[in-house]
Amino acid sequence: MSLTQQLAAPATQLAAEGAGEHRTLIITLFSVFVAITLGVTVWAGRRTKDATDFYAGGRQFSGFQNGLAISGDYMSAASFLGIAGAIALSGYDGFLYSIGFLVAWLVALLLVAEPLRNSGRYTMGDVLAYRMRQRPVRTAAGVSTIIVSIFYLLAQMVGAGALVALLLGITGEAGKNLIVVFVGIVMILYVTVGGMKGTTWVQMIKACLLIGGTVVITVLVFHKFNYNLSALLGAAAENSGKGASFLEPGLKYGVSTTSRIDFLSLGIALVLGTAGLPHILIRFYTVPTAKAARKSVNWAIGIIGVFYLMTIALGFGAAALLSRKTITDSNAAGNTAAPLLAQEIGGGADSTGGAVLLAMISAVAFATILAVVAGLTLASSSSFAHDLYANVIRRGKATEKEEVKAARVSAVIIGGVAIGLGIFAGKLNVAGLVALAFAVAASANLPTLLYSLFWKRFTTTGALWSIYGGLVSSVVLVFFSPVVTGKETSMFPDADFAWFPLQNPGLISIPLGFLLGWIGSLVSKDEGAGGAKYAELEVRSMTGVGAH
Amino acid sequence: MDTAPEHAHSGPPGPRDYTDVQHSAEFGELRRGYRSFVFPLTVGFIVWYLLYVLLSNYAGGFMGTEVVGNINVAFVFGLAQFLTTFLIAWWYSRFAAVKLDPKAEALKTRLEAENLQRATGAEIGHQATPRAEDKGELAGQEDDA
Numbered sequence: 021m022s023l024t025q026q027l028a029a030p031a032t033q034l035a036a037e038g039a040g041e042h043r044t045l046i047i048t049l050f051s052v053f054v055a056i057t058l059g060v061t062v063w064a065g066r067r068t069k070d071a072t073d074f075y076a077g078g079r080q081f082s083g084f085q086n087g088l089a090i091s092g093d094y095m096s097a098a099s100f101l102g103i104a105g106a107i108a109l110s111g112y113d114g115f116l117y118s119i120g121f122l123v124a125w126l127v128a129l130l131l132v133a134e135p136l137r138n139s140g141r142y143t144m145g146d147v148l149a150y151r152m153r154q155r156p157v158r159t160a161a162g163v164s165t166i167i168v169s170i171f172y173l174l175a176q177m178v179g180a181g182a183l184v185a186l187l188l189g190i191t192g193e194a195g196k197n198l199i200v201v202f203v204g205i206v207m208i209l210y211v212t213v214g215g216m217k218g219t220t221w222v223q224m225i226k227a228c229l230l231i232g233g234t235v236v237i238t239v240l241v242f243h244k245f246n247y248n249l250s251a252l253l254g255a256a257a258e259n260s261g262k263g264a265s266f267l268e269p270g271l272k273y274g275v276s277t278t279s280r281i282d283f284l285s286l287g288i289a290l291v292l293g294t295a296g297l298p299h300i301l302i303r304f305y306t307v308p309t310a311k312a313a314r315k316s317v318n319w320a321i322g323i324i325g326v327f328y329l330m331t332i333a334l335g336f337g338a339a340a341l342l343s344r345k346t347i348t349d350s351n352a353a354g355n356t357a358a359p360l361l362a363q364e365i366g367g368g369a370d371s372t373g374g375a376v377l378l379a380m381i382s383a384v385a386f387a388t389i390l391a392v393v394a395g396l397t398l399a400s401s402s403s404f405a406h407d408l409y410a411n412v413i414r415r416g417k418a419t420e421k422e423e424v425k426a427a428r429v430s431a432v433i434i435g436g437v438a439i440g441l442g443i444f445a446g447k448l449n450v451a452g453l454v455a456l457a458f459a460v461a462a463s464a465n466l467p468t469l470l471y472s473l474f475w476k477r478f479t480t481t482g483a484l485w486s487i488y489g490g491l492v493s494s495v496v497l498v499f500f501s502p503v504v505t506g507k508e509t510s511m512f513p514d515a516d517f518a519w520f521p522l523q524n525p526g527l528i529s530i531p532l533g534f535l536l537g538w539i540g541s542l543v544s545k546d547e548g549a550g551g552a553k554y555a556e557l558e559v560r561s562m563t564g565v566g567a568h
Numbered sequence: 569m570d571t572a573p574e575h576a577h578s579g580p581p582g583p584r585d586y587t588d589v590q591h592s593a594e595f596g597e598l599r600r601g602y603r604s605f606v607f608p609l610t611v612g613f614i615v616w617y618l619l620y621v622l623l624s625n626y627a628g629g630f631m632g633t634e635v636v637g638n639i640n641v642a643f644v645f646g647l648a649q650f651l652t653t654f655l656i657a658w659w660y661s662r663f664a665a666v667k668l669d670p671k672a673e674a675l676k677t678r679l680e681a682e683n684l685q686r687a688t689g690a691e692i693g694h695q696a697t698p699r700a701e702d703k704g705e706l707a708g709q710e711d712d713a
Contacts, residue, residue, distance in 0.1 A: 130606040250637030268632040269624035280625040287621045555590035563676040
């Protein structure tokens, strides 16, 4: 096996050098996707009449449609290419990593989706501020929403630049920057023109493409191994050069005591963070009822679960069919393992089949990035307009028209900021920012959300302590961690002021967020605790009476 | 939104006080049914996931034991996480559809009928509301509150 692989290796060089002629095909598919989705966006924009249309897609999507869109919103390039690459290089630990992303949906299903749909209107802040003093809690919710979304967005933008450049064989900073600008402009168009309706359709189309593309590669991989999982794993273990340990935990997360604790910290943040990600939460408002919200999470769990199961075939398939050097030469983190595998399984670099499959998977990766960044931009601009502008700055006196206009303007500004930061951070390793976004969501947003919905004694002070406490502690811990300085893989490898050993702050910041919310409520006697407002929230969240 | 209670005394009906509903036996039963199902289940699946992470971290030998061919305990454990996630989602949805939805639905229908009555009862006072263009704004705020 390994011998044939070595012989085949020269043929599997990626677009980076050889595939100039494939580039035309890839660019054509990219353009077709952008043209179709922009067409859909304009169509959706014409049907966007009021604030409910803009923020919540008119609440007219079905459970299945929203389940697809949630999957499209959630499965980023990091899950698609990152997990496949992690499995291809680290074997079992890549698979282990993917599971937290799925289990997390049970928190959303059991505790968050339905009460949120019943009590909120457009943003996460609607529910966090429901029983509290409006302005301070709205401000905190808006700040947290925008920070989480910007971290996430930045990681996606920088990743997009590097990845698309790689797939197109573009070298040099100017080319990457051009891609970042292009991605940014398309994402701003989706959000400002199409609002939630346009964004939802883009995410649904992307989810279908992603699942479709992954199914094709999975079937081809399994076909090669006579549909025998054990044979696939065996070939992957042998070809990886790591033997049986490739199929056991430890290659990536088990190298030291610190890395083990770090993985535990990451796992907790993944499981608790998903249900606190604002761009996911606002998707629950796009369906007519709480029951439909439940249905959409069920569909999302099914789709995302099947997708992660297929990444096993992608990752181990890449490990079995490509040489390790081929994968790491193309991208050290393995991010191009899936496209490389597509090329190989289609017949290799010089074959038409290989070119077509490579172009298909590259286009899917591109669609994946665009759909996720659009969701993030929408979440942060919605929160800016509805939480900060309408309810804090204008004290609830802005008209619907002014509010939607503010949302569109802030989408342009946030998009512009993301483009600027994306270019500035182009050379930095910002992969750690996704984990930080999950950690903030789990430490600041989730405790406040759960206390608000389920704990009678929760107060405005408690809400502010948990949001700001969770937010500041995660950001500060990451700032002083190896994510930012002190290591070769850090954002700023030349500096070193890291004293916090873990890359993932969740182990400290999540309990701290919960603890601060609890203590803040015990030491204060202000708005929020018990009373009529809590009665209203509780009855509404459980029954849907008065729901928008 | 802050201002909503201010015009509670004028024409439009003030926000309804749900404290009586919150304390009612009917609502108590719905809440108990929901919480006693989802809280233990949440603790359960988080512990089950953490067990998996901890075993992966610290019990490499056990996890590496082969079960069938190249498929080891770690792999089976991982697939079991997928399976339990699917099963819990299905179980909760069935429970909610059978035990919670009918109760929530009945309460909602009753409360909405009551609220409608309050609204129409107060309509005479509501006529005094200012100019038409302000109306939407006021309604929006009440909505939000």
